[in-house]
Every structure is written in structure tokens, then in C-alpha cells.
Amino acid sequence: MSADQTAPDETAPDPVQGGPAWWTSAIVYQIYPRSFADSDGDGVGDLGGIIGKLDYLAELGVDVLWLSPVYQSPHYDNGYDISDYRQIDPVFGTLEQFSDLLAGAHHRGMKLVMDLVVNHTSHEHEWFKEASSSVTSPKRDWYWWREPREGFDAGAPGAEPTNWGAAFSGPAWTLDPHTGQYYLHLFAAQQPDLNWENPEVRSAIYDMMNWWLDLGVDGFRMDVINYISKDPTLPDGVVPPGGLWGDGGPHFISGPRIHDYLQEMHREVFTGRSADLITVGEMPGATVKEALLFTDPVRRELDMIFQFEHVELDYGPGGKWDYRGLNLADLKTSWTRWQHGLATTGWNSLYLNNHDQPRLVSRFGDDAGLRYESATLWATLLHLHRGTPYIYQGEELGMTNVPFASIEDFSDLESVNYFAEATTVLGMDPEEVLASIRIMSRDNARTPVQWSGEAHAGFTTGEPWLSVNPNYLSINAEADRVAEKSIYSHYQRLIRLRHESAAVRLGEFTLLEADHPTLYAFTRSHDGETLTVVGNVSGEKLALPNGLGHGECLLGNYRDAGAGKSDPGWLRPWEARVLSTSPAVHEFV
């Protein structure tokens, strides 16, 4: 890390001083290292694999790489359970290799952002080992410990200190038989929650963050960062109808001290450092109003957040596993509310895919006959909104969900634990449970990236930790990049358009034809320039109302769209066009 990378950069536009921040024109690419590329043949992706693909990423044109966790971990949750924040897990490589990766990214003009998982650690972290050694341990209070519920013996049914359920099934409390107390874990039992009320915890985390920034990383994606402040009285939650556990969410989502903590973190870690850093907070359950507080630059908390509203619109009343399909009207309403809510202050992150979401082309498009068209339609709609777009590995190739045959094919603890709980305690039909896991499981996003038609899709020379999607023979990077209909090329064009067009970066968003069932249309206006975006979210031809198809086509997903050959009155199945209704500056078709 050279000294000038951490020095305050006086020339960088500071959002507080006015003027758009650099990340308004940036595109972030997320790497899930386990599944990206394996350089040593052990079947698990690694840093060497990423280094080998830096040119591929630079050619795509992305500005920032975000690495899902590569720290030392027992991998119960694939690295989201960290046992040492300052070590690279040997399965991924070494700190030296990490420095090479960082230098390689910087050399190609890309920044590198780390995943920061500090709501919880692994149960194998030294802090937790020490904390659980005795009730008088100096680190006892670094985690949340409680006696069994009054009137209950430790370990008896219902003895948990609160009725909260964990995100990965079962109760949010596990008994430590050694000390007779329970510890809190909002996720798996192997992920005990840190107690942010304790100033020593916060200071240890800030030290660690400063250590990584001094090493030269360009910022952090902060895992469930709006869960870190709990109501210390830990009240019971409401049990939903047919549910097993209470919902603790209201007592820890954007809890009482969350803004204090983030402002303190800003002061202790980011103040005085370069304006070229980036912070993004992952925030399930965050509202637009809260997002405004988290991302208003004068409050000095975060640059942007990941909100979850749009990826939960296809949940039924029973939640994630009760899939009911997307109603486009709901998405229009939701995205429009977020676009307007953060129009003048704050900033949006734009995503449809990540390592926790099924593949977008299977979930929202047509992953069979019109895979190219529907993948590029969704990419176009997403990237033309106001905010920073995120691309998840394989999305740029139109990778699809996976035809998992049986529960044995799944690896993710969320899917595996849910299957066990649903088929036993809830008494559900295993085939029915399997059907919903097939659609929504996080493993859909976690199979190896399909690089080529070679064995295991060119991901590894060994046995991959999770089987490659059998469609790799036709869907892979090598084939896509030379195909006439290349999804990768479409992403390249979208990235260039954002880099070069102020209207894409900053334009005011206006939704059009709000009530149309299959047309998603909007304008982006900036400085006398207006772009009109029209997208057909269906496999049927669509007649465009009110002359909407007129204008010069800057970018489209049907090859003839810009050559004046397409009919401006119609959109073909899953067709998207970006039209300039003011003098065009660039030709992107």
C-alpha cells in the first residue's frame, strides 16, 4: 500500500461539499471466492484463481471488486463465520497472495472491497473461546449471555432466555453446558453475536478495520450491519401464525444505538482517510426513511446500503420458502419509492443477485428459450436506475438456477437446516419442501462459475466442493463471449453507458405507465438530457402506448434496435431499449 492511497485526497469530490462522489459512476462486481476460480486443484476457489481472472474483470469494465469473506473460518457459513479477522484462510491462500491480488486489481484501475462480518464471529474465534471459558472471563461480556428463562431448567424445552428464532432455523439461543448460560446467535449456533454495547468490542473492531485499510483495501461491505444494536432488555417477539419461534427483528433491526455506532465507526476508522473509499451496509428490513439517515453524507455513517424490499416481493405469507412469483406492479411501486426517497440525499445500491439470492434469470426471467433476452432485459432495467449497480459473479454470463435432485445435493446450512426442521417439527411433505428449496436456495448462486465447456466448467482440475450446474456445456464464459448474443457484452455496454452518461449516473427518475402489467418504463433526466427506458417484462409482444418507443436507441438487447429497423411501436419478448429523446452523445448499440 502506498502512502498516497490512505492520505486524504483533496481533489476527490466530497459529497458533503456538494458534487457527485466517485461511486455514482462506479459498478461493483461481487466475487464469492469459494466458487469463482480454483488455482490449486483442491476444488475450492481461491485468491490465485481470482488473480488469474483479473483481466476478465477489467475487460468487463467494473470499477470495484467486492470479495465475500476470505478470512480464517471453520466455514459453517462459508466464511461468514470468522475465527481470525487478520488471517486469510489457508483454503483461499496467504496474506502475500492477498497483497498480490490487491496490487493486481489496483494496477488495472479496480478497487477492492472486503466483506466485514462483525455482527457475529465464529464460535471458534479466540474471543468467543475466551468468553465461554467462565462467567468471570474478562471477555464474557463481549457476547450476549443470559440465564435460562425463569422457572425453567437449563436445556429444558422453552428454557431459552427469549423466544426468538434464528435465521438458519431453531432458536436464537444455544446453551453452553460448561457455564449453564445461553448465548445469542441471530444466525447459526456457530455464529455467536458480538455485544456492541461493550466499548472494548467496538474498539477491537475499529482497530481491525484500520489494519485492513492500512494494508490498502478500498472499503467494506458490512454484513447485516443494522443488526449490531440490540435492545439490551431483549424482549420476546411475536410468534407468527403457524410459526415455531418469536420474531426478534423489532428488537435488533436498526436498533436503539445503530446510528451512534456507525457514526463512531466513521470517526474512528474513516475520518482523515481518502474520499476514494467506499462503505456499503447490508441491511435486511431497512426502510427508505432509515436508508436516508444511514446514507445522508452530512451524517457521516455509510455511503450506501443494500435494502431487501425488492428481493422479498415474491415471498408468500410464509416467507422465503413460500414462493409466489413476482407481480411487476409491486416491483415498480417498490423501486420507485426508493428512487424518490433517495433522489436528492443519500444513495441507492442496485442489485438483483448476490450469494444469498437465486439466479435472476431463473427467478424473474425465462432461463430456457429466451435466456439471453430476459437476462439482458433485467440487467438493462437495473443498471438504468439511479444508484450503484452490483453484478454478482456469473450474472454477466446469464448463469441459471440448478436442477438439484435431492436434499443431499445442497450444501448451504440455511437450506439443509430448514429441510430438517420443516420435515420433522413442522411435519411437511419432503417433496413439497424440496420444491421450494430448489427455487429459493442460496446454493443456486453458489455453484462454480462456468468458465468453459471443459470438465467442471474449467473451474477446477479437482472435484468441486459443490457440483457444477450441468448446463455448463452451453452456458459458459468462453461460449458467451464469442456468441452473437453475448450477455457479457451487454453488461460491457451497460457499464460504458453509465461511465459516459451523466443522465444515467445522476438523472432524475420518473416512472411511466405505472399500471401497465408487463411494461416497465421510466425516464432519467439531467441537464437538458432525457433518457427513456422501456422494457417488456414478458415473453409476449407488447404494443408501446403513447409513442413511447420513439427516440434514438442508445442501447438495446435486440441487435437491430439501433439500426432503425425495429418497429418503434412494439417491444419484442423481453426486449429493452434505452432511448435518447434529446440530442444523443454516444452510440452504444
Ligand code: TEU
Ligand atoms: O445475510 C443476511 C441475511 O439476512 C440474509 O440474506 C440471509 O443470508 C438469508 O438469505 C435469509 O434467507 C448475510 C450474508 O450475506 C449471508 O451470506 C450470511 O449467511 C449472513 O449474513 C450471516 O452472516
